[in-house]
């Protein structure tokens with residue numbers, strides 16, 4: 001199906017038409033979309049050369065033409081697109097040599113593999129590794145690609161006689177003339193084909209409201225999020241435009257995340273449900289090129305759009321080595337999404353999961369987790385007396401494969417309607433009546449419960465019983481009877497000889513979980529005391 005015209009969309013910022021069986025040349029009016037930032041035409045059947053006015057689109061940040069049948073040389077007009085960060089041209093029929101893209105100083109992802117390119121890799125592209133160039137006849141600096149053959153200037157036999165040079169020049173002129181003749185004939189054929197197409201084949205049409213709109217995004221696939229997040233994709237190749245109504249494709253990014261994915265990537269990704277909580281459902285989305293992110297689809301959002309954006313943008317600006325970075329968010333009428341980095345596991349999974357053995361959770365590892373969480377929370381609380389996490393629990397303590405701890409989902413509780421008492425978790429401080437309004441002292445109670453969880457190996461959510469005995473109460477009752485040793489995780493007692501440290505941390509946890517908020521130590525004191533215990 002040809003795409004003859006984009007329409008008058010001078011304010012379009014994202015155009016994504018991937019996997020739509022589109023064919024023919026790129027429409028010439030593409031060059032009028034001067035505000036375009038993202039252009040994704042992956043996996044269609046476009047052919048021919050890239051039109052010269054495409055290289056006027058100097059706001060482009062991300063371009064993917066991969067998986068088409070584009071041909072001709074890769075133009076050094078790409079040098080005009082000085083903002084470009086991502087350029088994917090793989091799996092096409094591009095030929096000739098690679099241009100020196102020395103003006104693309106921001107380019108950090110580049111792929112021309114599986115084309116018909118030849119010659120050497122210019123130095124400006126030397127920073128990219130061999131997989132970016134495979135499947136061509138290229139040589140040069142990239143990884144395992146072989147060195148380029150060199151001419152030995154001292155070898156007299158290699159020198160050409162003046163007769164030979166004259167022969168080459170005459171031959172080249174004749175050759176050039178023939179090539180121009182062929183090109184001229186081809187052009188005439190193409191022109192006649194093109195007019196035929198315009199008369200007989202109906203072009204792809206986006207719905208009228210989109211063509212008239214000044215909105216910023218066209219993502220032309222079926223993006224019913226219900227289908228997509230549950231792993232079902234629509235790849236029928238029907239162009240159904242979708243316009244998202246704000247900033248770059250409706251997704252707001254923090255930091256450099258913009259380079260990794262766009263909303264469409266998320267919507268197209270296959271996904272796995274990680275869990276459902278009161279706040280919503282959490283999915284792991286597998287994007288192209290080995291990028292994984294975690295998407296939290298919020299429900300029960302109780303703040304206005306303005307407040308949501310203000311709050312989430314504040315959270316997105318927070319960065320610390322023990323806090324899971326917020327990558328992006330999306331606010332739509334029906335969907336509110338928060339995107340995080342994907343982490344290998346959580347404290348809850350390693351302590352209480354079915355598949356894991358607790359043997360790996362030595363005392364040293366547990367103490368490092370305690371220190372990491374404390375440091376992250378101390379930082380959060382240092383941002384202001386009203387800044388709190390609001391939902392500290394072991395499923396929100398995420399771990400790397402080396403058990404480095406990262407605290408996740410800080411500040412989200414304040415966007416969601418209050419949880420009823422019956423649904424509050426075993427981490428919730430006794431004085432909390434409104435989960436949207438959790439104090440720093442209440443965070444400290446929850447942190448103390450995490451310490452008890454690390455020490456006892458027990459799940460605070462399952463220790464609660466009908467008589468209202470929660471984990472802190474249970475621990476305190478045993479310590480009072482001087483049977484302290486019985487509270488510790490048998491796994492720790494079996495493997496370790498660190499009782500003194502365990503008892504000190506236990507006392508700290510008990511003071512954090514005091515029933516009286518004013519008796520709980522502030523986070524800065526807690527981190528200092530933890531450091532002293534493990535010195």
Ligand SMILES: Nc1ncnc2c1ncn2[C@@H]1O[C@H](COP(=O)(O)OP(=O)(O)OP(=O)(O)O)[C@@H](O)[C@H]1O
Pocket residue numbers: 274275276277278279280281282294324340341342343344345346348391394395396398408409
């Ligand atoms: N960024 C992430 N990377 C990896 N796993 C994550 C990430 N965020 C959450 N998870 C895991 O996904 C699962 C579901 O998370 P979710 O936040 O929905 O549940 P919850 O923490 O039990 O409930 P809620 O936060 O809604 O009160 C949990 O096991 C959690 O540890």
